[in-house]
Amino acid sequence: MKPVNIGLLGLGTVGGGTATVLQENAAEISRRLGRDVNISAVCGKSAEKAAEIAPNAAFVQDPFELVRRDDVDVVVELFGGTGIAKDAVLKALENSKHVVTANKKLLAEYGNEIFPLAESKNVMVQFEAAVAGGIPIIKALREGLAANNIKSIAGIINGTSNFILSEMREKGSAFADVLKEAQALGYAEADPTFDIEGHDAGHKITIMSALAFGTPVDFSGCYLEGISKLDSRDIKYAEELGYRIKLLGITRKTGKGIELRVHPTLIPESRLLANVNGVMNAVRVNADMVGETLYYGAGAGALPTASAVVADIIDICRMIGADAANRVPHLAFQPKGVKAQTILPMDEITSSYYLRVQAKDELGTLGKIANLLAEQGVSIEALIQKGVINKTTAEIVILTHSTVEKNIKSAIAAIEQLDCVETPITMIRMESLHG
Amino acid sequence: MKPVNIGLLGLGTVGGGTATVLQENAAEISRRLGRDVNISAVCGKSAEKAAEIAPNAAFVQDPFELVRRDDVDVVVELFGGTGIAKDAVLKALENSKHVVTANKKLLAEYGNEIFPLAESKNVMVQFEAAVAGGIPIIKALREGLAANNIKSIAGIINGTSNFILSEMREKGSAFADVLKEAQALGYAEADPTFDIEGHDAGHKITIMSALAFGTPVDFSGCYLEGISKLDSRDIKYAEELGYRIKLLGITRKTGKGIELRVHPTLIPESRLLANVNGVMNAVRVNADMVGETLYYGAGAGALPTASAVVADIIDICRMIGADAANRVPHLAFQPKGVKAQTILPMDEITSSYYLRVQAKDELGTLGKIANLLAEQGVSIEALIQKGVINKTTAEIVILTHSTVEKNIKSAIAAIEQLDCVETPITMIRMESLHG
Numbered sequence: 001m002k003p004v005n006i007g008l009l010g011l012g013t014v015g016g017g018t019a020t021v022l023q024e025n026a027a028e029i030s031r032r033l034g035r036d037v038n039i040s041a042v043c044g045k046s047a048e049k050a051a052e053i054a055p056n057a058a059f060v061q062d063p064f065e066l067v068r069r070d071d072v073d074v075v076v077e078l079f080g081g082t083g084i085a086k087d088a089v090l091k092a093l094e095n096s097k098h099v100v101t102a103n104k105k106l107l108a109e110y111g112n113e114i115f116p117l118a119e120s121k122n123v124m125v126q127f128e129a130a131v132a133g134g135i136p137i138i139k140a141l142r143e144g145l146a147a148n149n150i151k152s153i154a155g156i157i158n159g160t161s162n163f164i165l166s167e168m169r170e171k172g173s174a175f176a177d178v179l180k181e182a183q184a185l186g187y188a189e190a191d192p193t194f195d196i197e198g199h200d201a202g203h204k205i206t207i208m209s210a211l212a213f214g215t216p217v218d219f220s221g222c223y224l225e226g227i228s229k230l231d232s233r234d235i236k237y238a239e240e241l242g243y244r245i246k247l248l249g250i251t252r253k254t255g256k257g258i259e260l261r262v263h264p265t266l267i268p269e270s271r272l273l274a275n276v277n278g279v280m281n282a283v284r285v286n287a288d289m290v291g292e293t294l295y296y297g298a299g300a301g302a303l304p305t306a307s308a309v310v311a312d313i314i315d316i317c318r319m320i321g322a323d324a325a326n327r328v329p330h331l332a333f334q335p336k337g338v339k340a341q342t343i344l345p346m347d348e349i350t351s352s353y354y355l356r357v358q359a360k361d362e363l364g365t366l367g368k369i370a371n372l373l374a375e376q377g378v379s380i381e382a383l384i385q386k387g388v389i390n391k392t393t394a395e396i397v398i399l400t401h402s403t404v405e406k407n408i409k410s411a412i413a414a415i416e417q418l419d420c421v422e423t424p425i426t427m428i429r430m431e432s433l434h435g
Numbered sequence: 436m437k438p439v440n441i442g443l444l445g446l447g448t449v450g451g452g453t454a455t456v457l458q459e460n461a462a463e464i465s466r467r468l469g470r471d472v473n474i475s476a477v478c479g480k481s482a483e484k485a486a487e488i489a490p491n492a493a494f495v496q497d498p499f500e501l502v503r504r505d506d507v508d509v510v511v512e513l514f515g516g517t518g519i520a521k522d523a524v525l526k527a528l529e530n531s532k533h534v535v536t537a538n539k540k541l542l543a544e545y546g547n548e549i550f551p552l553a554e555s556k557n558v559m560v561q562f563e564a565a566v567a568g569g570i571p572i573i574k575a576l577r578e579g580l581a582a583n584n585i586k587s588i589a590g591i592i593n594g595t596s597n598f599i600l601s602e603m604r605e606k607g608s609a610f611a612d613v614l615k616e617a618q619a620l621g622y623a624e625a626d627p628t629f630d631i632e633g634h635d636a637g638h639k640i641t642i643m644s645a646l647a648f649g650t651p652v653d654f655s656g657c658y659l660e661g662i663s664k665l666d667s668r669d670i671k672y673a674e675e676l677g678y679r680i681k682l683l684g685i686t687r688k689t690g691k692g693i694e695l696r697v698h699p700t701l702i703p704e705s706r707l708l709a710n711v712n713g714v715m716n717a718v719r720v721n722a723d724m725v726g727e728t729l730y731y732g733a734g735a736g737a738l739p740t741a742s743a744v745v746a747d748i749i750d751i752c753r754m755i756g757a758d759a760a761n762r763v764p765h766l767a768f769q770p771k772g773v774k775a776q777t778i779l780p781m782d783e784i785t786s787s788y789y790l791r792v793q794a795k796d797e798l799g800t801l802g803k804i805a806n807l808l809a810e811q812g813v814s815i816e817a818l819i820q821k822g823v824i825n826k827t828t829a830e831i832v833i834l835t836h837s838t839v840e841k842n843i844k845s846a847i848a849a850i851e852q853l854d855c856v857e858t859p860i861t862m863i864r865m866e867s868l869h870g
Contacts, residue, residue: 001760021582021724028584031649031772034760128579134725136579144563144571147456147745149463214466272731275710289456290569290732290742296707297728307725310582322761325436325469326753337466 003036004317007066007097009088010078011044011053014102014129014309017302018076019053021310033314040071067092074316076309077101086110093117093125098320100312102129102305108203111210111217115330122324126312131204132157132281134304135297136311141211141285142332148287150212152252154265154431157204159279159299160188160195161227161247165264166277169235169244175228187279197226198247198262205249208283209260213253213341214333218260221343225263234356234426237386237397238266243354244274245428257342259349266354266430272296273433284433292433347406352381354399355408356426357415361385361394365420369396372418376411378403393422399430438471439752442501442532444523445513446479446488449537449564449744452737453511454488456745468749475506502527509751511744512536521545528552528560533755535747537564537740543638546645546652550765557759561747566639567592567716569739570732571746576646576720577767583722585647587687589700589866592639594714594734595623595630596662596682600699601712604670604679610663622714632661633682633697640684643718644695648688648776649768653695656778660698669791669861672821672832673701678789679709680863692777694784701789701865707731708868719868727868782841787816789834790843791861792850796820796829800855804831807853811846813838828857834865 006022008015022029022037030036041058042050043066050059060066067075067088075092077099079085085106092099093114101107107114107127118125128138132155141150156162160182167178179196182188194200202222210217227247238245243266252259267274272294276282281299286292298304319327331338359365366383373380379401387395400408408427416423441457443450457464457472465471476493477485478501485494495501502510502523510527512534514520520541527534528549536542542549542562553560563573567590576585591597595617602613614631617623629635637657645652662682673680678701687694702709707729711717716734721727733739754762766773794800801818808815814836822830835843843862851858 017724025582025584025724029582031768032581032764034764034769034772135728136575139574139579140571143750144574144746145742146467146749147460147464147742149460270710272707272710275705275707287742289452289460289738289745291739293570293730293732295728295730298726303724304726307580307582307722310724311579314581315578318761318763319757322754322757326757326761328753329467329469333466334469337469 001035003038004320005038005040005071005073006313007069007072007075008039008042008054008078009063009066009075010080011042011046011049012078013302014305015044015078016053017306018078018309021303021306029310029314033317035317037313037317041066041069063088064091067097068095072097073320074098074100074313076313077103082106082109089114090117093121093123096121096123098123098316099125100309100316101125101127102309104130104200104203104207108206108217108219116335118330119335124316124319124327125330126316128312129305129308131207132283133297133299133301134307135281135283135295135299136308137208137283137295138211140295141208142328145285145287145290148289150285150287152286153205153208153212153250153283154273154433155205155208155249155283156246156273156276156281157249157283157299158195158201158247159281160192161201162276163187163279164196165227165245165247168232169239172232172236174232175230196228198224201247201249201262205251205260205262209251209258211332212251213258214331214338215258215341216338218343221260223261223263223346227264230264231426234428237356238354241382241397241399242269243267244269246273248431250431254344254350256348257344260343261346261349264428266428267433271433347409349405350402351405352400352402352430353408354397354428354430355412357396357398358389358393358422359396360392360420361388362420366396368418368420369415372414373400373411375414376407378407378411436470438473439755440473440475440506440508441748442504442507442510443474443477443489443513444498444501444510445515446477446481446484447513448737449740450479450513451488452741453513453744456738456741464745464749468752470752472748472752476501476504498523499526502532503530507532508755509533509535509748511748512538517541517544524549525552528556528558531556531558533558533751534560535744535751536560536562537744539565539635539638539642543641543652543654546642551770553765554770559751559754559762560765561750563747564740564743566642567718568732568734568736569742570716570718570730570734571743572643572718572730573646575730576643577763580720580722580725583724585720585722587721588640588643588647588718589683589685589708589868590640590643590718591681591708591711591716592684592718592734593630593636593682594716595627596636597711598622598714599631600662600680600682603667604674607667607671609667610665631663633659636682636684636697640686640695640697644686644693646767647686648693649766649773650693650776651773653778656695658696658698658781662699665699666861669863672791673789676817676834677704678702679704681708683866685866689779689785691783692779695778696781696784699863701863702868706868782844784840785837786840787835787837787865788843789832789863789865790847792831792833793824793828793857794831795827795855796823797855801831803853803855804850807849808835808846810849811842813842813846
């Protein structure tokens with residue numbers, strides 16, 4: 001069979017990695033696929049970079065020219081963002097080109113526009129690299145677990161945040177210090193907001209939620225809470241109690257609707273997710289038939305991400321010429337089976353909680369706090385005096401059993417009204433990762 | 436589209452689980468696949484069991500009748516073993532039926548007969564459930580990691596053995612006692628040989644090795660060493676040194692050939708694989724572009740295994756009507772790209788080693804042992820006197836750096852010649868899981 005021609009949009013880290021994988025593993029890929037994969041055209045800012053990355057490809061300055069070229073069968077979008085990337089992807093689809101993209105933001109925010117267009121044009125959009133880098137989690141969700149009703153997903157899906165949290169724990173350092181270290185190592189951007197405030201993880205869990213539950217993507221419904229306000233004391237206390245704090249993307253199907261959220265989370269140290277350290281990613285899926293499965297690997301980096309991009313290219317190459325009915329649907333479910341479901345506001349989610357309260361070390365304080373929790377129906381798993389701040393003030397850590405979030409918020413508001421309590425109270429959600 | 440008709444061979448645990456998954460998740464499966472999946476015929480010993488499992492299916496006593504029925508599109512073989520299962524699968528393929536099987540023994544021993552027959556008849560054989568139960572590792576190896584040259588695989592792929600080793604470590608119990616407990620809990624068969632002596636893990640790693648490196652399956656080349664001779668002292672000493680002992684299936688591509696082996700292995704406790712406990716399975720894959728990925732989940736059980744069986748059914752249903760060129764090849768590589776490679780004899784593999792030596796506690800003993808190791812070019816990472824057996828005999832634990840196995844064997848033979856040393860010396864292989 002004749003080679004499949006790839007048009008590459010973007011000559012940055014992942015673009016370079018994709019060219020490297022296609023070139024260095026050309027023989028292995030051809031041995032698997034039964035045909036060659038050829039980069040026929042590339043688009044980026046620098047002709048020199050283009051010549052270095054893909055010397056035999058045409059260099060095209062205009063992305064809209066690339067996506068309509070006859071010598072391009074598959075457009076690989078690695079610009080990132082939702083500006084030119086979005087326009088180029090839409091134009092590629094309009095020109096009936098298959099698309100591979102690593103762009104989580106694009107799909108989480110505009111997937112509901114992109115996937116139907118691809119279906120109407122009878123072409124495929126593949127996006128394994130958009131979630132958890134080199135880990136084949138999209139394939140697991142869309143295909144490997146297809147026999148299941150998926151119940152929940154919890155993932156460490158932002159390497160920058162996980163690196164920072166791992167270092168804070170190991171070294172007892174403050175957030176700001178570790179962020180500087182991460183920036184020096186190239187693990188964090190100069191403006192790290194996107195990673196540390198949960199946006200990136202939010203895009204990824206939004207995509208996985210849609211795939212798991214058969215809904216449209218709805219990033220606007222995703223709750224985002226980052227790690228920048230985490231106090232290293234909470235990491236230490238959590239560890240003393242047998243927990244680790246991880247930034248998790250969580251989605252869960254409940255009788256009332258879907259939970260979709262990103263926030264720091266205490267998880268028991270014995271769980272595999274708790275032992276995923278540094279920049280590594282892992283995704284835990286709980287499904288009705290298979291139970292718990294977990295997928296671990298590099299969530300970023302040129303070659304791991306390119307591994308996923310090229311796996312998508314190979315998938316598309318195999319399916320060129322097949323009918324649409326033979327394909328795995330974009331959002332795992334047939335388009336007519338994709339149905340919007342309520343995304344629960346945070347007040348309605350169910351979780352257990354870690355609270356840290358600074359209070360006057362006087363008779364009756366613990367009792368008052370316990371009573372206010374009980375009034376909101378929040379039952380206490382543990383209530384421990386952890387540290388003494390000064391002669392008159394102590395630090396109390398409370399672990400609650402599972403409750404609805406509005407109850408804990410009401411309880412916190414009431415506790416903060418106590419004269420003996422300093423504000424604000426620190427609240428971090430907990431997950432047992434058993435369900 | 437009209438429903439796809441399934442013929443089920445075997446009404447045992449996994450057969451029942453498969454019927455359960457297809458029935459309970461019928462709506463979800465249809466929502467994904469765009470058509471219904473129907474069990475049209477079943478074959479087993481008991482008509483009553485058949486009526487209970489699949490009340491609307493025809494009950495067929497003769498498997499050879501089932502595999503030629505016009506109302507069967509896909510044959511699901513869950514008999515197990517290589518007797519009637521083999522004949523029925525071959526006959527199904529001859530009748531141009533697609534086949535799903537969970538039968539690791541059949542594929543590891545007769546895959547080289549089965550896959551070419553399927554190709555000549557233009558039908559698919561899918562076997563996700565044959566390795567690591569519900570974990571979609573076959574899909575990861577064949578598709579998710581298709582951009583990579585796979586370098587090595589190491590897996591905990593026998594739940595019975597992992598349960599026994601986990602219990603031995605946690606409770607300090609002897610092998611025989613934990614085996615009895617496992618049998619009482621239903622985690623071990625009355626005759627546990629197949630699980631505890633490494634045969635089951637050997638079948639699975641043989642299949643994964645072929646998929647990783649593009650070779651025919653060659654179970655005869657797989658080295659098997661089980662856990663029945665493990666002393667709980669070695670588990671304790673390993674733990675004191677920061678290691679866990681796991682029964683691993685290992686395959687690795689080297690410049691000299693392929694390593695293919697199952698044996699108890701010391702691994703550093705900080706590695707995720709070391710923290711996979713009880714009956715759970717996990718497979719670590721090291722590949723050139725993506726680096727390390729790991730896949731974790733239930734390796735056995737009715738519903739987890741059925742999850743994989745039904746995922747295979749869904750894959751086949753999608754691809755009915757597509758060309759052979761659109762399919763993923765059975766062994767991950769195009770048939771003409773599958774090439775036999777040398778499987779290294781154990782003397783030629785490379786590993787580091789844990790040795791436990793009982794020796795007279797006298798001046799010069801350690802020096803003599805160290806010299807004999809050095810003579811074989813084996814360098815020592817640690818040499819520790821662990822326990823005192825009695826007034827005159829001590830127990831010495833040695834961890835070596837990486838060496839070729841014939842060297843360590845020669846060194847052991849020489850050390851066993853020393854008057855001050857009791858025989859036999861205990862040798863357990865180690866893996867850093869870094870490469």
